[in-house]
Amino acid sequence: xxxxxxxxxxxxxxxxxxxxxxxxxxxxxxxxxxxxxxxxxxxxxxxxxxxxxxxxxxxxxxxxxxxxxxxxxxxxxxxxxxxxxxxxxxxxxxxxxxxxxxxxxxxxxxxxxxxxxxxxx
Numbered sequence: 001x002x003x004x005x006x007x008x009x010x011x012x013x014x015x016x017x018x019x020x021x022x023x024x025x026x027x028x029x030x031x032x033x034x035x036x037x038x039x040x041x042x043x044x045x046x047x048x049x050x051x052x053x054x055x056x057x058x059x060x061x062x063x064x065x066x067x068x069x070x071x072x073x074x075x076x077x078x079x080x081x082x083x084x085x086x087x088x089x090x091x092x093x094x095x096x097x098x099x100x101x102x103x104x105x106x107x108x109x110x111x112x113x114x115x116x117x118x119x120x121x
Contacts, residue, residue: 001020003017003023004019004020004023007019007049007053008053009053015053015054015056016075018056018057019052019053019056021056022030022052022056022057022059022060025060026059026060029040031059033063034059034061034063034066035048035059037063037066037067038051038066041066041067041070041080041083041084042081042083042084043084043088047084047088050088051087051091053092053096054090054091054092055091055092057092057095058091058092058094058095061094061095065094065095066094067093067100068098069092069093069094069096069101070083071104072098072101073086073101076101076102076105076116077116078116078119078120082117082120085120086120093106105119112115
């Protein structure tokens with residue numbers, strides 16, 4: 001409880017409850033390992049904690065899910081920098097299934113004629 005409060009979560013928000021669940025459910029070692037996974041993908045440690053504050057579930061995903069998410073975005077033509085920018089802005093996108101990401105991106109790019117770069121911002 002103390003750690004989540006110290007991170008600056010509003011104790012009256014649903015994100016506080018989500019963060020509390022994650023911190024209680026995931027071991028300190030596992031959290032540190034996930035931070036390392038994000039670092040290997042190009043995120044700074046501060047980015048990881050900022051993402052956690054926006055979407056606490058970001059530290060509950062498996063290494064495989066995190067890596068698969070990046071591969072999906074790269075496979076659609078996004079650069080590594082664009083991927084990290086998207087995830088820092090909207091961390092929940094890393095939790096989307098490959099199928100959902102592909103469908104939404106294809107809809108915006110092919111049907112709505114958005115440039116791929118516009119999807120990132």
